[in-house]
Amino acid sequence: MESLIIGAQAILNPLCMLMILFGVTLGIIFGAIPGLSATMALALFLPITYSMSPVAGVVLLVSLYIGGISGGLISAILTRIPGTPSSVATCFDGYPLTLKGQGPKALGVGIVYSFIGTIMSTVVLIFMAPLLAKVAINFGAYEYFAVAVFSLTMMAGLSGKSLVKGLISGFLGCIFATVGMDSIGSVQRYTFGSTQMMSGFNILPVLIGMFAISEILITAEESRHAAKMETIKVDIKGIKGFGFSWKEFFEQKWNALISGVIGIGIGILPGIGGGVANVLTYGVIKNRSKYPEKFGTGVIDGIVASETSNNAAIGGALVPLLSLGIPGDTVTAMLLGGLTIQGISPGPLMFTEHVDIVYAIFLTMIIGAVAMLFIEFYGLRVFAALLKIPKYYLLPGIFLFCVIGSFGVSNRMFDVWTVLLFGAMGYVFNKLEIPGSPFILGFIIGPLMEINLRRGLMFSQGNFMPFLTAPIAAVFLVAALVSIALAARKNIRNMRKTA
């Protein structure tokens, strides 16, 4: 309680409050524009925080982070183009709802569950961070390998109608992720002697290409056949509050809880991040649902899964960052850099030596979440009105941002070619009805599996047994087997049904 007061003293001033408002608003804008992401917002503002006070700097960065992760839902729901990698799964059910004319409801659900996800993970962060950090350090190479194997089994849940096509997509993801220098011995793979290819394909342009550029290409193609481009009608007038009932809210309680827990868990384990959290959680929620066949046609369960988990991953990612000094993804790596430059090194003494900073972060997350709720609630009508812009103006604009955003990842033209290549690939996938989300899972998890397999073998000097005998690893490998067995059983049943 005393610590809370110290934190409150640090941030309850007009400057910090303005900083939160500014950060969250700007974060939402960065999140909402496909091509620009939370990562980019932080990269842009990190150097600016160097000259601020430590508290003001960290308040701004955390606000950008919260806004940026949530903002992605807006474009995901309204245009089927995810604003950030964290909102890929939000498109699956969000856009069908928009097509049914229930766009504001979908937005309302997304906003409320972003808020709930943030608050859930903040509570966990405040009360359990040091404890969870102790558990997290016991995850070594063997354990991460097992987690990766388990995560890959989720491909089945994301495959849609055809398991085979889902697996093709997933394994292509794994294969494309191998391009570049391997992460252990710097051996060059598929670089064709090009130095640009050596760093491989960056995840951000790959995702933007697969989900944004391809969508633009498809719409452009359809417009040739449709006599007149229809603008989607969105009725805002009849909408009260967030557009959904208390009954619907209570129906989602278990979905939200499970999504939140998965999001936090994925956030805590370094190297996975919100980009996987939303896709993976969507798969899990769909699997446990009583009506999985309705997923993808516009059920709010899908939005709840995606949006709760991606915001929950924020609090999760801050657990190892604050208590161990380990950044889990690019965003937390930048937060770490921001703190280091201020002379604050997150680690075991963080909770005793820098109580003000720690509690400033906690309070920023809570206040930021509330700010996000209000800004997006009042913005809801504005966002929906964006759809009135004809697509032939809107989509080229988005295309431009995608290209600029890709260039901004590391200031290289190569990433622009990457976004176009994967845009073309996403288009081909769409034509062949191959789902894109297993690809992402493969692209992110594949390298994680490889590096931890190889690290583990270095530790054990070539012995495979520790992968099976390390208790945590064994649990995840068994879970992976169960997951595969369940997916196989389901698939066989479906085949019998249709046969």
Next chain:
Amino acid sequence: MRKIGIILITVMLIASLFTGCAASGNPAPAASTEAAAKWPDKKPFQIIVPFKTGGDTDFHARTYAKYLEPILGTSVVVVNVDGANGSAGSIQVRDSKADGYTALFFHDSMLMNKVVEVSDFAHEAFDVAATGIMDNSYILAVNAKSPYKTLEDLINAAKATPGKLNYASSIGGYTYYVGRQLEELTGTDFNIVDAGGGTDRNAALLAGKIDTNVNPYGIMKPYIDSGDFRVLAVFSENRSDLFPEVPTAKEQGYNLIAHRAYFLSFPKGTDPKIIDKVSAAMEQVSKMPEYATDIAKAYSVEPAYMNTADTKAYLDGAMKEFEAAKDMILK
């Protein structure tokens, strides 16, 4: 018909990808002396950092940029071009116009990249300006719960159980080289494993998954302060003023020195007048007390400037040393 179109687009995109990669700027003829005399002429001076925002290289570049601005009288812009362990940014600067407005801020890894064949050039492809900071703070630490109190304890334990003690490093990286040197020097055999980057290795040492870790002091500082890690030695000529209680390896009878120079370099053919101007400005920064406070607070390092000639000599020497140890590094 439509399928053919798709294939065509894909092929075109792939083709454009390669032409994009092959495109390389021709080094422009040296700027006229008149322009060089006026430099920077209020035009923005761009420093490329070949890594992401938030790391040590980025920090050192930005700290320099902050203090260089008022001295040079122009804005100093830090741009991060990451990829291929620093090679992507290096190539971009190497192929930039040699007009003095683009420079690269990199460190010894540029040389190591050539030795491990990640890139085919090193500092000889640039006009080196000066070393902004020399990091002499490489330390060897163990978990405080381990029985090792001195470097000798650790070496004796390694000798007693060859191939059993885990030494963490990234293969082909600088700390890998230090580890191999330690093995050669002491006649021991560690199990050299990859346990990720600096912060991941802290967690691994804390959890007892690795037995020893070599990294700059600043990275392990939180755990040293908390009493979780015990520092056995610093690999420098003399003890550091920032952590004087840590003995050097040399004092303990093991002549092992490790360091990393963060230096600024320009594209080949840059006017020497510009290089002199920048080097002099950097020297001025390195003597500023507020600069020393900044770097001590963030990374526990002390200012150490080297002029153009010394930096060149240092890099040539380091390159020779790495080349000679090539077999050891590529083992």
